[in-house]
Amino acid sequence: MLGLKRRTNSIPVRLEKTTHKGRYILTADDPDIKEILRKGIEREQVERGHAKLRSSFRDLLFTPRLTAFDRRNPSAAHSPFFGFFTLFWIAMVLMLVKVSMQNYRDYGSVLGSNQIMKMMFSHDVWVLAVTDGVMCAATTLTYLFQLVVHQGWLRWERGGWIVQNIWQSLFLGAAIGWAYFREWPWTHTIFVVLHGLVFLMKQHSYASYNGHLSTVYRRRQVLEGKLEHLEQMEPNATSPTRPTFFGRSLDGSRRSIDSALPTDLPESATNPRPSLRPRTATNFTSEKSDVATVARAIESGDAIDTTQLHTFENVIKAELADLTKELQGKSSSARTAYPHNLTLYNFLDYICLPTLVYELEYPRQERTNWWFVAEKITATFGVLCVMMVISQAFIYPPVAKTVRMKEAGMPLEQRWQELPFIVSDMLFPLLIEQLLTWYLIWECILNVLAELTCFADRGFYGDWWNSVTWDQYARDWNRPVHNFLLRHVYHSSISTFHLSRNAATFVTFLLSALVHEMCMAIMFKKVRGYLLCSQLLQMPLVSLSRSKLMKGRDVLGNVIFWIGLFIGPSLLTSLYLVM
Structure with a gap:
């Protein structure tokens, strides 16, 4: 009976040779070992660049480049249609001269009756400029709100995004209402509305991206606390009576050893897919992931041995590395990563940039x-x-x-x-x-x-x-x-x-x-x-x-x-x- 019990409590692991020198196939009876191998292979592929973890925001490529009509662009300077561009502008100048001559003959002025000019510059020009300045200044409320979210006074996923969208609705409604109240000509009105939409999109992108990063940052803080707690734990000198990887399964019951790793690695191991799970949750009760299972095992207080302790540490450290990488985004250094990007200078710089999508860092040229x-x-x-x-x-x-x-x-x-x-x-x-x-x-x-x-x-x-x-x-x-x-x-x-x-x-x-x-x-x-x-x-x-x-x-x-x-x-x- 004793020998049978030992055989039952053991973890059969076999190494089989392959046709490739130095490569072996591992076969084991424990499903936890299979999960460890799958996760490890996925992480190795990600680190090597063969796979990429999915983020909640689509990655956009910002790279130094010139517009198609910029004279400094080689494709524009040597375009086979260069002469047509020249012809177009010559035609525009000649048409301008023709219309100006006709206006001078008919009205005594090159501008003709000048209704368009009067409409644009004879009504509330300074009020229009002040309105645009007020709209620009009002966008800083989005920056201040993200400071509130970062401090934890209001969580982005628990109502923060609702508050932000309410503010954005009020912002756009005020711009449209003010333009309608002033009874401006359509030139003034459409300028305020379009510029208001630009400010609205900039605020939405800034708040959405930083709001998402705030949840990632909070998850990292929680896991850092778990890791610190784990490092203070004293492992058992002997292994548990049953070889379990995370102590308890997702439903809280002890796992049984009733399946083996197949001789041939599954397709998911050779062609790993990006992780689809959220990387923002801080409540690991219902999350189905290796790091969540580790967190629940730590919270349960079950005894663990030295091997499990090292395994838990590696899982949490790997997750922390992924979270840190996501917080850094496209930043070239940690100094511009979240939350170090939450500065007034960074926000105002973004407002002035000719882009509607917020990133932690953009490609810049050396001088103007x-x-x-x-x-x-x-x-x-x-x-x-x-x-x-x-x-x-x-x-x-x-x-x-x-x-x-x-x-x-x-x-x-x-x-x-x-x-x-x-x-x-x-x-x-x-x-x-x-x-x-x-x-x-x-x-x-x-x-x-x-x-x-x-x-x-x-x-x-x-x-x-x-x-x-x-x-x-x-x-x-x-x-x-x-x-x-x-x-x-x-x-x-x-x-x-x-x-x-x-x-x-x-x-x-x-x-x-x-x-x-x-x-x-x-x-x-x-x-x-x-x-x-x-x-x-x-x-x-x-x-x-x-x-x-x-x-x-x-x-x-x-x-x-x-x-x-x-x-x-x-x-x-x-x-x-x-x-």
Whole structure:
């Protein structure tokens, strides 16, 4: 009986030779040994770079690069289409000269009747500037709130994110309400609303990322306490009567030895998958992970031997190393890792950077090129002058015509008959305005901000003009907003609300469409839903572009894209004006 009992309490472990020299296959009867091997192999693969632990936030790659139209970019300087760029700007200058000459002949001024200039600069300009400054200063409340979360006075996962979202709603509501109360022209109103949305997205990204890191930091603190407690424990000199790895199983009962490690390693051991479990919990009661089982074993007070003590220490230290790595993120040193990043300077620096996604550290250039800043500032004012002249000469007349039709009490049927002519009148000027607006913001203004802040990643856009699908256009024409939606809407919908990819894509498109429709409603002071419907229509168009019918037909896809971009703005604007 004694011999039988010893055989029962033993852990059969066998080493079998393989065809490879120095490699063996381990076979054991204890399921805990199997779990140890699997976890150990996963960690070894992660450390070697073959696998990567999943984080709650999508990793975005910030790298030093230049915009496509930057003269310092070799691809732009040696582009085979360089002459067409020169031709475009020569055409813009000649058109500016022609319109100015005509205005001088008709009105005695190169600016013509000057309604656009009067609308922009004759009403509450200083109030507009003060409003923008107040919005910028109000964002610091998000920074102060993260200090509160870090101190533990309010936990992010237990209501902190709710408080943050309430503040963000109040922030945006106050900006829109103030613009509506002042009865500003649409230029002032849309500037405040769009800049308010920029500040809103910046606050959301800052709070979400640091809020997540606060839970990781608290988990690390708890595990450091467990490790300190473990180091103070005295192990038993003899092994337990039953060979258990963690003392108790997840349900609290003693584990039995009734399974063996197979001769051939499972597929999960050779191709480990990233860990999907949360790395933010501090209550290990129901968590199913090796470190949680160790924490429960320590809390139970069961006796452990020296081998188990070392095993427990290794498990906790490995988890602490992973947590420390996550807290450091893309920081090059621990000095900028969480919570050392919670400084007012770091927050204000992020607010000024031309990005909507918060990271602990960004690639920076060594110094500011002031000649480049002067060039882009000059280009900014030059493009603004061209845009105002085009608006005054080609857009203001049809807009004024629609206003006169409504003031004269023209029936809807007659106004509807005028719709095709208004659309045709605004086709070319709105397309030029759209191109110039994009160039003004994404090439001029963002480059100025990047150069002043030494922000080295100038990937503000891709070659959206070569788009063959609408989703490609959505990704490339506005990279900062796309990155924000990708991390904080699309991937957050999947990780937090467990939506499918298709559902998360629909939510992302819907949110973007609602924001655009809100801007149109504020501009025209009416809710019609034309832009909302047109943006949601992009989803079936995306599916069509991925079908066998359109597969490989890049020229046709690009033609369809440009027809939509050419007609869409004029048609939508005319609908809002006429209807």
